[in-house]
Amino acid sequence: PLPRPSATHDRKDDTTMGRLKGKVAIITGANSGIGKATAERFALEGADLVLAARRLDKLKEVEAYAVAQGVRALSVATDVSQPEDCRRLVEAAVAAFGCIDILVNNAGIDDKNKSITNCDLELWEKVISTDQNSVYFMMKEVLPHMERAGQGSIVNISSIGATRSNAGISYTAAKMAVIGMTKNVAIQYAGTGIRCNAVCPGPTETPIFSPENAAAFDKEFARACARHFDGSVPRTQPEDQANAILFFASDESKAVNGETLVVDYGGTI
Numbered sequence: 001p002l003p004r005p006s007a008t009h010d011r012k013d014d015t016t017m018g019r020l021k022g023k024v025a026i027i028t029g030a031n032s033g034i035g036k037a038t039a040e041r042f043a044l045e046g047a048d049l050v051l052a053a054r055r056l057d058k059l060k061e062v063e064a065y066a067v068a069q070g071v072r073a074l075s076v077a078t079d080v081s082q083p084e085d086c087r088r089l090v091e092a093a094v095a096a097f098g099c100i101d102i103l104v105n106n107a108g109i110d111d112k113n114k115s116i117t118n119c120d121l122e123l124w125e126k127v128i129s130t131d132q133n134s135v136y137f138m139m140k141e142v143l144p145h146m147e148r149a150g151q152g153s154i155v156n157i158s159s160i161g162a163t164r165s166n167a168g169i170s171y172t173a174a175k176m177a178v179i180g181m182t183k184n185v186a187i188q189y190a191g192t193g194i195r196c197n198a199v200c201p202g203p204t205e206t207p208i209f210s211p212e213n214a215a216a217f218d219k220e221f222a223r224a225c226a227r228h229f230d231g232s233v234p235r236t237q238p239e240d241q242a243n244a245i246l247f248f249a250s251d252e253s254k255a256v257n258g259e260t261l262v263v264d265y266g267g268t269i
Contacts, residue, residue: 002048002072002096019250021046024097026089028080028138029107031058034157034201037238038104038245043069045246050093050100052078053107072097080107080134081126090141099149102249103142105135105156105178111168124170131174135181143185143194151193155248156182157241158200158260160268175200179260186258195257197248202264203235234265 025042029035031053039049043066051059051066051073059075066073074096078089093100108131111123135156146152161167162175178198185196244263247253262268 002074018046019246019252020102023047023101023249024050024093024099025102025104025249026050026052026093026100026138026142027104027106028052028078028089028134030062031055034238034241034245035104035106036062037242038106040065041239041242041246042102042249043071043073045250046071047102047249048072048097049074050089050096051075052080052089054079080138081129083137086134086137086141090138090145094145100142100145101149101152103138103152103154104245104249105138105154106245107134108157108174111171114168114170116169119169127168127170128174131171132177135178139181139185139196143189146194147192152195153249153253154182154185154194154196155245156196156198157245158182158198160200160202160262160264163200163260163262164268166268182260183258190257195248195253197253197256197258198260199241199244199248200260200262200264201236201241202262202267236263236265 020042025047027035027039030039030051039051039062042049048071049066051062053059056075056077063073063075076089076092078085080086111127139154156178158178159175161172162179165172182196182198241263244261
């Protein structure tokens with residue numbers, strides 16, 4: 001197992017509560033956006049981290065931040081759309097830390113708001129593989145370890161694109177499937193100490209919503225999807241989503257299972 005590093009800063013910040021002290025968490029898509037914010041928050045709360053994404057260089061930056069908070073961290077280059085990579089990631093986590101207490105299935109890609117008439121098979125399969133199949137692969141690999149421990153918390157990141165069906169066709173389908181899988185796993189493990197919940201972020205200041213990326217969105221369908229917004233509701237920040245994920249990951253939500261939490265300033269009410 002990896003040795004615990006010495007903290008290099010003063011951990012007297014009011015936001016540091018130690019709610020995840022002694023826990024081991026895998027976070028996919030941990031190199032940017034919501035995943036990065038979640039990893040940083042978990043580190044402040046005392047969790048040892050296994051960080052996964054395709055780009056190792058950005059992961060190493062998050063790892064360095066975590067280690068500076070006095071926790072252990074391991075970066076693993078992973079393509080979560082591939083079952084072999086997911087298996088290798090979980091094996092690396094167990095080898096390094098001996099257990100897995102928390103799984104955050106955050107990795108995902110957008111579909112440029114492509115409607116069904118503009119979504120080709122290649123885009124469909126790419127989004128479904130990354131946003132839907134990866135959640136299945138990761139849960140299937142992690143659950144046997146949680147079963148042996150008799151406890152664990154899985155937090156799956158879905159989207160308001162699932163609750164409102166107001167994203168592209170492939171993204172909507174994948175994120176709705178994430179909610180269905182979340183509830184299905186929650187039913188199976190109810191009362192066992194293993195919980196599975198989902199967070200549905202609204203528009204959040206992440207690379208997906210960067211001006212460069214948004215410029216490639218299907219404009220006609222994006223306008224149709226945005227008709228219920230009047231511009232008065234702000235975008236959330238990655239830290240807002242990390243706080244919701246932290247709640248489901250921590251023992252503060254020990255009685256919550258199979259639930260979906262929408263975090264969007266009420267924009268989709």
